[in-house]
Structure formats: structure tokens, C-alpha cells
Amino acid sequence: MSLSAEPIIRVQKEIFDAGEEAAKLTQGRTDIGAVVTFTGLCRDEGGTLAALEIEHYPGMAEAEIARVAVDAAARWTLASLLVIHRYGLIAPGEPIVLVITASAHRGAAFDAASFLMDYLKTRAPFWKKQHARSGTDVEIGSAWVGAKQEDDAAAEKWGR
Amino acid sequence: MKALYFAWVRERIGKTDEHISPPEGVATVSDLIDWLSDQGEGYAAAFENKKTIRAAIDHAHVKHDASIATAREIAFFPPMTGG
Numbered sequence: 395m396s397l398s399a400e401p402i403i404r405v406q407k408e409i410f411d412a413g414e415e416a417a418k419l420t421q422g423r424t425d426i427g428a429v430v431t432f433t434g435l436c437r438d439e440g441g442t443l444a445a446l447e448i449e450h451y452p453g454m455a456e457a458e459i460a461r462v463a464v465d466a467a468a469r470w471t472l473a474s475l476l477v478i479h480r481y482g483l484i485a486p487g488e489p490i491v492l493v494i495t496a497s498a499h500r501g502a503a504f505d506a507a508s509f510l511m512d513y514l515k516t517r518a519p520f521w522k523k524q525h526a527r528s529g530t531d532v533e534i535g536s537a538w539v540g541a542k543q544e545d546d547a548a549a550e551k552w553g554r
Numbered sequence: 555m556k557a558l559y560f561a562w563v564r565e566r567i568g569k570t571d572e573h574i575s576p577p578e579g580v581a582t583v584s585d586l587i588d589w590l591s592d593q594g595e596g597y598a599a600a601f602e603n604k605k606t607i608r609a610a611i612d613h614a615h616v617k618h619d620a621s622i623a624t625a626r627e628i629a630f631f632p633p634m635t636g637g
Contacts, residue, residue: 457614479636515634520634539635
């Protein structure tokens with residue numbers, strides 16, 4: 395298993411364009427048969443959420459995503475791989491995370507993208523805080539999002 | 555060594571980072587959590603549910619039984635909720 399290009403990993407405040415990133419990743423390549431693009435968006439939680447605030451651990455966030463990328467490259471043969479994770483204040487509808495995997499065939503690209511997301515959720519040092527909209531029934535003005543057991547289970551299904 | 559705190563651990567302690575000098579005998583992450591818990595009300599509140607606390611030494615996840623002997627930077631935080 396392998397990765398034929400350096401993984402691209404960015405932790406940034408700025409918004410990103412998934413289509414543009416996918417186009418750049420495959421530009422000039424003729425060995426790629428499949429590109430999977432996953433974008434995680436900020437939900438408004440039924441109209442109650444004003445914004446998400448994402449805190450991260452600078453330095454470790456990049457290092458941990460890089461370790462997850464190395465794991466993915468050890469399991470699948472990939473042509474290229476990109477992960478962008480945002481931090482700071484994010485409004486409903488805006489993108490939070492982008493995972494792009496490219497491979498000769500679709501199986502590796504789909505599986506690697508799914509694996510990367512499952513591992514990012516449980517291993518990358520990011521924490522979400524919800525800011526509630528005023529006038530809604532949410533009691534607390536802002537609250538940290540709790541870790542979900544289903545996310546741990548999703549990561550564990552890949553084994554080590 | 556430098557200690558860093560994130561999310562509600564940071565909020566309860568009331569600071570993002572600090573230099574700490576734990577006494578001899580504080581050998582593991584677990585020992586350090588116990589020692590920090592005695593440093594004030596905020597620390598006690600941050601570490602009251604020890605099992606939920608995650609730690610990283612020099613940018614890599616570690617378990618509570620990990621040695622802190624060579625650590626330059628140690629971070630404490632709740633389970634991660636990114637993605």
C-alpha cells in the first residue's frame with residue numbers, strides 16, 4: 395500500500411472551496427481513476443445554532459492528521475490525499491472539514507476517505523463549542539459538544 | 555515543563571498554558587493529574603472526572619500510565635469532537 399504524493403494537510407481559519415481543491419489535486423495527473431471528496435458542514439441544529447466555535451491544539455492538530463494520513467497510506471494505494479480542517483467561528487452552512495482521496499480505483503478512495511473521517515473525529519485535537527441563537531429554547535448560551543460513542547465505534551471498526 | 559489546557563479543561567482552570575514544576579515522585583500522567591488537582595478549585599473541577607481526561611505529550615496522544623520524565627510539553631483536554 396502506498397501514497398504516490400505527499401499528503402496535503404492544512405489547519406486554517408479561512409473557508410475553503412472543495413471543488414477547487416479537488417481540481418488542483420488531480421490537475422496534470424493521468425493515473426487517477428477515482429476521487430472521493432467529503433465535506434463536513436456546520437448544521438444549524440433545527441434553527442437553534444448561531445455558530446460553532448472550534449478550538450484546536452496548534453502543532454498537534456497537524457501532526458495527528460499527518461499520522462492518520464500515514465495510517466491510511468499504509469492500508470490503501472492512494473494517488474493523493476488532502477485534509478483541511480478549519481478552526482474559529484463557523485456559521486451554519488459553512489464547511490468545517492474536507493477530506494479528498496484519489497486513487498486508481500474507487501474502492502480505495504471511498505474506504506480511505508471514510509477511514510480518515512472516522513479517525514479524525516476521535517484523534518485530531520479539535521473541540522466544538524455551540525453558540526445558541528438568542529430567543530431559542532436552548533438554556534445555555536454556549537456549550538461544548540460532547541464526544542459521541544458512535545464516533546468511537548466508527549473508528550474502532552477499522553481495527554489497528 | 556509546559557502544560558497546556560484545552561476546551562472545558564482550559565475554561566475550568568482559567569488559563570491556556572503555564573510552566574509547572576511537579577515534585578519528584580510525580581512520574582506518570584496519572585500522577586500529574588492528581589498533583590494538578592490539588593493546585594486549586596479550578597484544577598479540582600477540571601480533573602474531577604479523571605477518566606474522561608485525555609493527555610498528549612509533545613504533540614502525541616498518551617495514556618494515563620505514560621511516563622512524563624522526558625516531556626517538554628504536556629496537554630490536557632476532553633475527548634475530541636472535531637471533524
